[in-house]
Structure formats: C-alpha cells, structure tokens
Amino acid sequence: MLEARNLQKSFGELVATDDITLEFGKEEGELVFIVGPNGAGKTTFINLLTGFLSPDEGSIVLDGDDITGMSANGRVNAGIARSFQVVKVFEEMTVRENLRTVVLTEQGKTWSLFSMADGHEEVESQVEELLEKFRLGDAADTVAEELPHGDRKLLDVAMSFGLDPDYLLLDEPTSGVSTREKEYVIETIVEVGRAEGVTTVTIEHDMDIVTEYADRVVALHQGTVHGVGPPTMLETDDELRRLLLGVGEDE
Amino acid sequence: MPERVDRDGTPAYRFLGVEVTRREAAFLVLGVVFLFVIPDIASLSDSLQLSVIHQGLLFGFAAVGLNLLLRHTKLTSFGHAAFFGTGAYATAVLARYAGVQSVGLLLLGAIAAATVMAAIIGVLSLRHTGLYFALLTLAFGQLLYAIALGQSALGGSDGLPIRPGPANQPLLFGTAFSPDVYQVLTYYLTVVVILIGLFVMYRITQSPFRNALDAIGQERTRARFIGLPVRRYVWAAFVISGIYGGVAGGLYAVVRQYVRPEGTLFFLRSGDILFMTILGGFRTLVGPLIGGVVLIFLQDVGQDITQYYEFLTGVVLLILVYGFPRGIVGSLRSGGIVNTRLGELRREPSVLSAWGRSAAQSLERKVTEAMTSLRIILFGVD
Numbered sequence: 270m271l272e273a274r275n276l277q278k279s280f281g282e283l284v285a286t287d288d289i290t291l292e293f294g295k296e297e298g299e300l301v302f303i304v305g306p307n308g309a310g311k312t313t314f315i316n317l318l319t320g321f322l323s324p325d326e327g328s329i330v331l332d333g334d335d336i337t338g339m340s341a342n343g344r345v346n347a348g349i350a351r352s353f354q355v356v357k358v359f360e361e362m363t364v365r366e367n368l369r370t371v372v373l374t375e376q377g378k379t380w381s382l383f384s385m386a387d388g389h390e391e392v393e394s395q396v397e398e399l400l401e402k403f404r405l406g407d408a409a410d411t412v413a414e415e416l417p418h419g420d421r422k423l424l425d426v427a428m429s430f431g432l433d434p435d436y437l438l439l440d441e442p443t444s445g446v447s448t449r450e451k452e453y454v455i456e457t458i459v460e461v462g463r464a465e466g467v468t469t470v471t472i473e474h475d476m477d478i479v480t481e482y483a484d485r486v487v488a489l490h491q492g493t494v495h496g497v498g499p500p501t502m503l504e505t506d507d508e509l510r511r512l513l514l515g516v517g518e519d520e
Numbered sequence: 521m522p523e524r525v526d527r528d529g530t531p532a533y534r535f536l537g538v539e540v541t542r543r544e545a546a547f548l549v550l551g552v553v554f555l556f557v558i559p560d561i562a563s564l565s566d567s568l569q570l571s572v573i574h575q576g577l578l579f580g581f582a583a584v585g586l587n588l589l590l591r592h593t594k595l596t597s598f599g600h601a602a603f604f605g606t607g608a609y610a611t612a613v614l615a616r617y618a619g620v621q622s623v624g625l626l627l628l629g630a631i632a633a634a635t636v637m638a639a640i641i642g643v644l645s646l647r648h649t650g651l652y653f654a655l656l657t658l659a660f661g662q663l664l665y666a667i668a669l670g671q672s673a674l675g676g677s678d679g680l681p682i683r684p685g686p687a688n689q690p691l692l693f694g695t696a697f698s699p700d701v702y703q704v705l706t707y708y709l710t711v712v713v714i715l716i717g718l719f720v721m722y723r724i725t726q727s728p729f730r731n732a733l734d735a736i737g738q739e740r741t742r743a744r745f746i747g748l749p750v751r752r753y754v755w756a757a758f759v760i761s762g763i764y765g766g767v768a769g770g771l772y773a774v775v776r777q778y779v780r781p782e783g784t785l786f787f788l789r790s791g792d793i794l795f796m797t798i799l800g801g802f803r804t805l806v807g808p809l810i811g812g813v814v815l816i817f818l819q820d821v822g823q824d825i826t827q828y829y830e831f832l833t834g835v836v837l838l839i840l841v842y843g844f845p846r847g848i849v850g851s852l853r854s855g856g857i858v859n860t861r862l863g864e865l866r867r868e869p870s871v872l873s874a875w876g877r878s879a880a881q882s883l884e885r886k887v888t889e890a891m892t893s894l895r896i897i898l899f900g901v902d
C-alpha cells in the first residue's frame with residue numbers, strides 16, 4: 270500500500286499541496302483516477318509521491334516503510350513508476366531500443382560493460398512481449414521522435430510498465446491525443462494494468478473516461494482533497510461538478 | 521573464428537563481439553596495415569614526420585575517450601587535457617623521483633594517476649550539466665596547469681625530462697634502444713595500445729552500459745525515472761574517458777621523453793582534443809583518432825607555411841561546421857554526405873549543374889538578405 274500522510278508543499282506563497290492524506294492499493298490492482306480543475310495540485314501530488322519533488326511536511330509510506338527521503342531512482346526500484354504529462358522518451362532511440370533500455374535497467378544489467386546490449390535473451394523476450402501488449406510491433410524500428418503522437422504516448426506508458434511496477438502513476442496519459450486514439454490508449458493501459466495487478470493512479474480530465482474505468486475517484490481542489498469515492502460521485506456531488514465543469518445548480 | 525551473421529541483408533562477420541560487413545572489414549584491415557607501415561612511409565618522405573603522426577594519434581586517443589562522454593551523455597568536457605597532463609606528469613615524476621625505468625610500469629603509473637584524478641574531478645564537476653559542467657572542467661584543468669607551472673618539483677615552465685636510470689631513457693623489454701629504434705618501437709607500442717583501446721571502447725558502446733548513458737544523454741529526467749542513478753553512471757563514464765586521456769598522456773611522455781605544462785595541460789590542449797573529436801566525427805568510434813592526426817598534421821604544416829597557423833585551424837573549423845557537421849569519418853561512411861553526393865554524380869552527371877544552380881541561388885539569397893539587413897541598419901525600416 271502506498272500512503273501519503275499529511276503531505277504539504279508550497280512554492281513561495283502558493284500552497285500547491287495542503288495536508289493531503291490518501292492511500293492507494295489497499296485493493297491490489299485498483300484503478301484510481303485523480304480529477305480536479307487546473308491548479309488543483311494534481312501534478313504536484315504525483316511529483317511528491319515519485320520523488321520528483323520533496324514535501325515540506327508530511328511523509329510517504331510504502332508497505333509500512335517511510336520512503337519520504339528516498340531518491341527518485343530508488344523509488345522506481347522499490348516499485349513506483351510514473352509517466353509525465355509531456356512525453357519523455359529517449360528520442361534518438363527506436364521504440365525497441367527504448368524498451369530494451371528500460372528492461373535492461375529494471376533487470377539491473379546496465380553495469381555490464383562488455384556484454385552485448387541486444388544479447389540478453391530474457392530481456393529481449395520481455396521487450397517483444399511489451400511490443401505486443403502495447404501494439405507497437407509495427408513501429409518497433411521507428412525512431413521515437415518520428416512516431417505519431419498516440420504511439421509516443423503508448424511507448425511512454427509501455428516503458429513505465431516495462432519497469433514491472435507495483436504502483437504506476439500516470440500524469441494525463443491521454444493529453445494531446447485525438448478523441449479516437451484516446452480510448453485506445455486508455456483501454457490498453459487498463460487492460461495491461463488489470464492483467465498484471467498494477468495499482469494505477471491516473472490524472473485525467475476526460476470525465477467520460479473516468480466514469481467508465483475508475484474503481485475509485487480522488488477529487489483535488491486548491492491543494493486539498495475535496496472528496497474520495499466511486500465514479501458516481503461525479504454525478505451526485507454538485508459542488509464537484511461545478512468545480513470541474515463550471516456547471517452548477519443555477520444552470 | 522569469425523562467425524557469419526546477417527545484418528539487414530548484408531553479410532557480416534562477427535568476431536569477439538565485433539561485427540563488421542565486408543566493406544567495413546576491408547577498411548579496418550587497410551587502416552591497421554596503414555598504421556603499421558607509417559614508419560616506413562615516413563622514412564621515405566620529408567613532409568610526413570613520424571613524430572607528428574605519432575603525436576596526432578596520442579591526442580586522438582585522448583579524444584576517443586572524451587567522445588564516450590560527448591557522444592552518449594552529451595556532456596562537453598572542456599578540460600580533458602587535465603587527464604592527458606596527469607598521465608604525462610605521473611610518468612615524469614615516477615621516472616625522475618622513483619627511478620622507474622620500465623615503460624610498462626610508467627604507463628601503469630599514468631593510468632593510476634589519471635584514474636584518481638578523473639574520479640576526483642568527476643565527483644566535483646558532475647554536480648552540474650551543460651555550461652557549468654564545461655566551465656568546471658575548464659577550471660580544474662587550469663588549476664592543474666597552474667600547479668605544474670608553479671611547482672619547482674614539477675619543473676615549472678621548463679617541465680620535466682623522462683630520462684631515468686643509467687641508460688637515460690625508459691626501457692622497453694628491459695632493454696635500452698638507440699633513439700631511432702626507440703622512436704619506432706614506441707610508435708608500435710602506441711599502435712597496439714590504440715587497437716586495444718578501440719576494441720574496448722567498441723565493446724563498451726555495444727553494451728547495456730551504453731544504453732544507460734544514451735538514456736541519460738537524451739532524457740535525463742526520464743533516465744532517473746526508469747531507475748538509473750544518473751550521477752553514478754555519468755561519473756563512471758567520466759572516469760573511463762579520463763583513463764583514455766591518462767594512457768595517451770603517459771605514452772606521450774614516454775615517447776617525447778619530456779613534458780611541459782604548455783604542451784600537455786594548457787587549456788588550448790583541451791580545446792584541441794574537443795576539436796579533434798568533432799573534426800573526425802563524434803558519432804563514430806575512430807573519427808576522433810583520425811581527427812587527432814589531421815589536426816596535429818595541419819598545425820604542423822600550418823606552422824611551416826604561415827605564422828598565423830591558428831587562422832588555418834579556424835578556417836578548417838568553419839568549413840567543417842557549415843559543410844560537414846558529421847566530421848571526416850561521419851561524412852565518408854556509407855550514407856554520409858560525401859558518398860551520397862558521389863553516388864548522385866555517378867548516376868546522373870548533370871546533377872553538377874543543378875548543384876551549381878542551387879549554390880548560386882542560395883548565394884544570391886544570402887546577398888539579398890545581407891543587403892536588406894544593411895539597408896535596414898543604415899536607413900531604418902521605411
């Protein structure tokens with residue numbers, strides 16, 4: 270279980286995360302979606318959990334161990350992977366090389382100076398598996414920077430799954446993706462996530478997607494937790510609807 | 521024995537993990553043979569001096585090391601002469617104060633000293649990236665230069681001789697050779713060291729370690745978030761590249777039998793090493809080595825022709841950056857600009873007039889732009 274305990278983070282005057290206490294993965298493999306208006310502190314919260322930022326106060330606990338002071342790469346090894354809102358992949362590598370690099374790292378083989386990068390069979394088979402799961406086989410030998418946007422997003426997510434995480438934090442995996450491809454990206458994530466029992470925490474703006482796939486919804490507003498509940502909360506909580514969509518009872 | 525493999529339809533051979541096509545194998549054999557016969561060619565010709573080629577190879581070897589950092593982690597070290605100089609001075613100090621005579625031991629000393637130096641400078645400068653990293657490496661290089669210049673034990677600006685023992689020179693195989701033979705033998709030693717060094721570097725650039733370095737160079741943040749302890753990897757690459765500099769510097773001292781701060785530690789030497797890498801082609805393995813030979817040769821010839829020989833280097837750099845950004849080897853290899861152009865010319869000789877036309881057009885465009893800029897500067901926008 271991944272827990273945030275009384276997390277607080279300010280940038281100057283702005284309090285981005287104000288005393289957030291949440292827990293993820295009580296039920297292994299749950300799909301949690303984080304919603305909230307712009308500036309609610311969603312990305313900051315994920316940055317705190319993954320070690321991109323360190324909190325001013327509060328702590329982060331993984332399966333009972335305090336990991337607040339752990340380095341970002343240490344947390345990855347402990348089972349917490351993430352993706353970024355803007356795609357961050359290794360642009361000059363092909364899709365296959367990107368995934369190979371990830372799997373080599375995950376299997377602790379990157380200190381090997383004299384073996385062949387493409388000569389580790391267990392790595393190669395896992396790369397093939399990832400290519401297939403994320404339907405990137407046709408694009409395997411395309412250089413990342415030349416991929417269409419939807420495939421770049423998929424590659425980004427595939428790389429996160431390649432780390433074999435217990436917890437996966439995705440920052441808007443569907444941003445900038447066309448409506449048609451959106452379904453495809455999110456479905457792939459959900460499919461693979463469920464199959465491997467990965468607890469997934471996703472920031473998402475598209476309420477249709479949240480309603481359709483979420484096991485649990487966390488709503489943030491001005492750095493605090495507005496509410497946690499089932500996706501039906503989006504229908505029943507009028508204040509939340511007003512915050513998210515700008516619609517209220519007077520309409 | 522070499523094993524036959526297939527690389528995208530082209531037959532290739534694999535031996536000790538080195539995979540080459542027939543064409544590459546031919547170049548490789550040709551290159552090695554050429555390296556071995558250079559002393560014979562040099563003895564026949566006046567314009568080609570063995571010592572110049574030898575020095576070019578040594579600085580080029582340091583550039584091969586620098587390239588590990590530049591090509592994969594995308595960090596520009598502006599102080600690689602520090603390791604070259606450390607290797608050279610370690611050799612001199614061992615010869616002078618410890619009376620070490622064996623070339624092998626002197627080189628081991630150079631490697632040890634350069635490793636320690638690179639480890640320390642690496643820890644201190646790799647806290648930063650980009651410009652600050654470049655400036656820090658420059659600063660540490662100049663610091664060592666100042667120390668060598670100021671310490672009388674290191675000979676100050678006069679430097680130190682490497683003439684240990686009763687023979688007044690380092691011993692190869694426990695034997696003192698006459699200066700001519702010594703020069704040729706040390707040259708062959710250099711060739712052997714370079715071949716081993718290139719082989720090791722080739723294997724490193726095929727290994728998972730290289731994937732980690734590439735990841736760090738291309739997207740540092742993501743590299744952290746796939747679980748790589750970024751600084752540790754960059755540090756390891758920095759130390760390896762420093763060792764190449766140290767080996768080159770140690771050999772330089774053994775060959776020249778004299779080290780001066782100006783020739784080994786001065787910041788312009790760092791600039792040279794960086795320039796060689798780009799001149800030869802930093803996206804290739806052997807490019808920096810060839811860049812080293814070409815640059816030292818140009819500087820040597822330039823000194824004979826004109827006293828403004830630095831001007832010559834400047835012109836070469838400009839031609840390179842505008843015309844051949846991939847460097848000598850990068851432009852010559854298959855798919856490079858030279859091959860592409862030659863292929864077009866062979867297929868259809870009339871492309872020559874098309875090139876002429878497009879060159880004239882782009883020149884005309886540039887002149888018009890320049891005139892417009894000039895008019896705006898002089899008369900303002902109307």
